[in-house]
Amino acid sequence: MTAVPKPIKFLRPHYTTLKEVYETNPASENAPLLADVLSLMAMTYSSTNDTRDCLRFRLLGTQEPVGTNGHEYVRNLSGEIATEFAQRMEKEQPMDDLLALVGEIVPFNILHNAEPDACDLLMEVDRMEDILAFVDVNNYRRISLYLLGCAKYIPEPDDRQLLLVVYDIFRKMEKYPDALLVAMNLGESDKIRETLDACENPSVKKQLAYMVGWMRTNVTLDDDQLNDIISNTNLNETYLSVARDMEVMEPKTPDDIYKSHLDSRPPPVDSAKKNLASTLVNAFVNAGFGNDKLMMEEGNRWLYKNKDHGMMSAAASLGMILLWDVDGGLTQLDKFFYSDNDYVKAGTLMAVGIVHAGVRNECDPAMALLTEYIDNKQVNLRTGAILGLGLAYAGQEREEILSLLAPVMVDA
Numbered sequence: 056m057t058a059v060p061k062p063i064k065f066l067r068p069h070y071t072t073l074k075e076v077y078e079t080n081p082a083s084e085n086a087p088l089l090a091d092v093l094s095l096m097a098m099t100y101s102s103t104n105d106t107r108d109c110l111r112f113r114l115l116g117t118q119e120p121v122g123t124n125g126h127e128y129v130r131n132l133s134g135e136i137a138t139e140f141a142q143r144m145e146k147e148q149p150m151d152d153l154l155a156l157v158g159e160i161v162p163f164n165i166l167h168n169a170e171p172d173a174c175d176l177l178m179e180v181d182r183m184e185d186i187l188a189f190v191d192v193n194n195y196r197r198i199s200l201y202l203l204g205c206a207k208y209i210p211e212p213d214d215r216q217l218l219l220v221v222y223d224i225f226r227k228m229e230k231y232p233d234a235l236l237v238a239m240n241l242g243e244s245d246k247i248r249e250t251l252d253a254c255e256n257p258s259v260k261k262q263l264a265y266m267v268g269w270m271r272t273n274v275t276l277d278d279d280q281l282n283d284i285i286s287n288t289n290l291n292e293t294y295l296s297v298a299r300d301m302e303v304m305e306p307k308t309p310d311d312i313y314k315s316h317l318d319s320r321p322p323p324v325d326s327a328k329k330n331l332a333s334t335l336v337n338a339f340v341n342a343g344f345g346n347d348k349l350m351m352e353e354g355n356r357w358l359y360k361n362k363d364h365g366m367m368s369a370a371a372s373l374g375m376i377l378l379w380d381v382d383g384g385l386t387q388l389d390k391f392f393y394s395d396n397d398y399v400k401a402g403t404l405m406a407v408g409i410v411h412a413g414v415r416n417e418c419d420p421a422m423a424l425l426t427e428y429i430d431n432k433q434v435n436l437r438t439g440a441i442l443g444l445g446l447a448y449a450g451q452e453r454e455e456i457l458s459l460l461a462p463v464m465v466d467a
Contacts, residue, residue: 090116110135122163137179165189271450286415291379306347309333331365338372370402374409384410401439408443421447
């Protein structure tokens with residue numbers, strides 16, 4: 056009631072009487088003025104038969120500016136419009152008068168920093184794309200963040216409609232990194248390519264290419280340099296360059312992670328489980344550095360301190376240490392293909408896939424090395440090859456990889 060003018064409050068007990076007066080003579084010269092008063096009074100009068108009088112009398116009134124009666128009136132009117140719109144949709148009735156009123160309310164909300172209210176109303180009447188006409192440098196961030204938040208709680212396919220509107224907002228404001236993130240969320244390669252092509256700043260365009268490459272999105276451009284970035288061809292070199300600048304190139308051991316020197320208890324006796332745990336810790340802490348103090352020193356003796364599947368995991372961990380180094384990594388893995396131990400060979404096949412993870416190479420060495428083991432009679436070798444292919448080509452949408460793996464899965 057605080058949002059209602061004081062004279063109108065005193066008329067509230069007479070609301071029913073005033074409605075009867077209007078109904079008896081709706082063609083009167085003063086009927087539209089009375090309808091305006093009734094529309095405002097209906098905001099505070101709870102109706103039991105869901106007549107939506109606030110909206111009904113608004114449509115019958117003088118059509119004065121919708122914001123004249125204040126924000127609470129506009130908010131109440133928006134709620135009734137949403138309910139009326141849903142009912143008319145079910146009955147397939149015309150919506151022109153409602154949409155015209157929405158066209159007045161949305162600019163009012165935008166002008167008074169009530170962007171969420173404007174977005175909610177447009178979502179209720181399925182006209183979310185109309186918000187683009189009101190987006191500017193001052194409000195685009197609030198609108199886009201609100202729609203992105205709403206998209207998380209809206210079921211498919213309606214969430215895609217909101218994301219498309221957010222994408223158009225960022226494109227309109229030339230916020231290409233934000234637009235690219237939304238396009239990747241949508242999973243539409245065409246929009247990713249459009250965003251990259253629309254950006255004219257070379258530095259920003261490179262950054263966009265790095266974003267696409269990091270998300271493993273399969274996009275090809277006309278620029279060879281950008282294609283190399285997207286393909287992650289030089290990812291290992293860039294990674295090591297950053298590591299050198301940060302002075303973290305020195306390999307670490309599992310004991311550095313465990314802080315064993317702080318433990319006064321006697322060291323535990325070596326066991327297969329402990330060795331496997333150390334192997335995995337070593338792989339993750341030295342991932343991508345191409346060197347370590349456990350697996351690649353002393354003639355790879357640590358590899359043979361594991362047993363069976365632990366040996367397979369240890370061999371696969373080499374791929375993590377050599378991550379993204381396609382040329383140098385394969386050279387160091389080559390000798391393990393000649394091992395007599397099938398567990399070592401199976402782990403090496405997985406290591407090949409890990410080394411290639413996220414990197415696109417024109418020569419496709421991973422495919423050349425792994426495809427010959429797809430139909431191998433040894434289960435471990437076949438499993439290692441399948442996992443290696445999956446890791447190497449994840450997200451690349453390669454039809455030839457699918458044609459290789461599909462028959463194996465059918466026959467399994």
